[in-house]
Amino acid sequence: MTVFVQLVVSALGFGGIYALAALGLTIIFKTSNVVNFAYGAMATVVAMLVWTAQTGLGLPAALAWVLAIIGGGALGAASEIGFMRRVQESAPLVSIVMTLGMLLIVEGLTGVIWGYGPKAIPGIITGPSIAIGPVSVDRGGLLIVGLTAAIGLGLYFFYERTRPGLAVRAVAEDAEVASLMGISRRWVLTLSWAAGVAVTGAAATLAAPSVGLTPTLMDNIAVFAFAAAVLGGLGSLIGAVVGGFAVGILADLIAGYASANLQLTLVFALIVVVLYLRPQGLFGRAAQVRQ
């Protein structure tokens, strides 16, 4: 039992990272109905920017974070203006392929600019784990859970309780009618892309100390978080968070009891089973899947 509890507790850190990344994916999907396959590569750029600001320019961690997140937002906005907007009226598949194209471009250029060798990025909170009975809790993991909860609640408050949030939901519901109400669809999309990349970028930066900062930092995380978002139901904030932690815990339990090499395989097998029983995901709206 202790082993089980310990595995679940240790999974919270990565669960939070998956949840945050899935939230970033969800923010973009909510308004544009595009799954941004490039989100992992774009998030890696944010982590790289933190490294450059902290190690290269010697800025304090907090300032480095703020600048990098702004940089990530700019990257997200630029990709929406430069690429996604131009295929907005095409068949939806074209938008997905465009994100795949951006994935190749961003990942390739990240390697060119920052190189392929692993870089050390200091964790924000270090120090010994906290012991609660026989279970030890990692301080970094606690920070990640706290940050995920804060961002998740913040997003929920924004979408459900503020007027700009209402405007975003209006665009998601029916872009044409929303534009008749005087809501600029362009701005909503651009800002959603900026916010989505920024949030996933935070996940990448949190993951970097334990995974190792390379251009492929987010490869596995992006796949797990993608699975998490789908498991929770694409477009659902709660689904993204629940899915993220569920996938994190599942993966940890598989690594603990079976084999770390089988994590992806078994997580996907379980998710396919869930989707088979509930094709719209745990928190998704059935109407979005049915035709």
Next chain:
Amino acid sequence: MAALLRRARPGTMARGGAGSPAAILIMLAAALVFPLLEGANVAVMGIATEGLTYGLVTLALNLLMGYGGQVSIGHGGLLAVGAYTTAILATRFALPFIVVLALAGAVTGVAGLLLGLPAGRLRSHYLAVATLGFGVAVPQIALNLGSLTGGFTGLIVPAEQLGSITLGNPVPLYYLALCILVASVLAVRSILSSPTGRRFMAVRDSEDTAPAMGINVGRTKVILFTTSAFFCGLAGYVFALNNAIVEPGSFSFSLSLFFFAAVIVGGMGSVGGSLLGAVLLVIVQHQAVSLGGYSEAILGVAVAVVLLAVPGGLAAVPRRLRGLVAGARLRHPATAGAASLREEPPGPPSPTGAPREG
């Protein structure tokens, strides 16, 4: 993803383009004489055979996407199943090559059938995730079945003999790959003009009206995935011989992305476009390989440029040019290139890409 594909109406784009008999004959002639020019260059022949292999996988994926309206970002996994089947059979048994080839196709077909079972129920991004999971799972499973697959180091594929010809040698392998590809193209064309092919397209065009015509949508999708996988298995056979080693690292997620990109660059719903797209991307990738990270970026730029400039893919280029010429003659530039994805009649935009009701 049927809903996402529906508005694209592939199949109608390709006529007279890279899919026309003349274009295919020219490509075939070029492919036949190619070894006479470059046969001595082992590296170039390897790349040429890779082009044919990837062309076959892209064709199989285009059958699924362009004609069947489904999506897969896990076809690299199917190629892996074919390649591993070949390597395992070739290292353990002394079977004639045609048996190994047939078994590679059959085993991969079964894998496609298993993949098609959940696909029958899943749509859109959910289907993308299931296929993505399949694509990343296959190399992982291979890694864990070390006694069968050689684990991390993989399996070295022994050169197969056909009479006095060593099939592993560059030029014979190239011609074998070409034969398999030509046979597959003919098979795909005859499938497409058969009732089964029309059922694929009916499911693509509407999963709601297809059952009204007596089509079992779930079963049609399973047949579609199985057929597509069978051709990937044949490609896996050539892949195994061409690489001489089959290891988990060869089948990364980016390989699946490569096939996906090749379908789009070549043109959805175009047989000739699939081959052209795959060959073009193989060339781009190898030309750019010395550029390191730039090669990946260049591939991405190629995809973006095609999407922005020729939304119908390479297969639509001749049509668009004709359209431009005709348009200029009529002094009606607006009618030029009517066959593009972008100029579909503007229906009411729906956030999910499909009508919500019903």
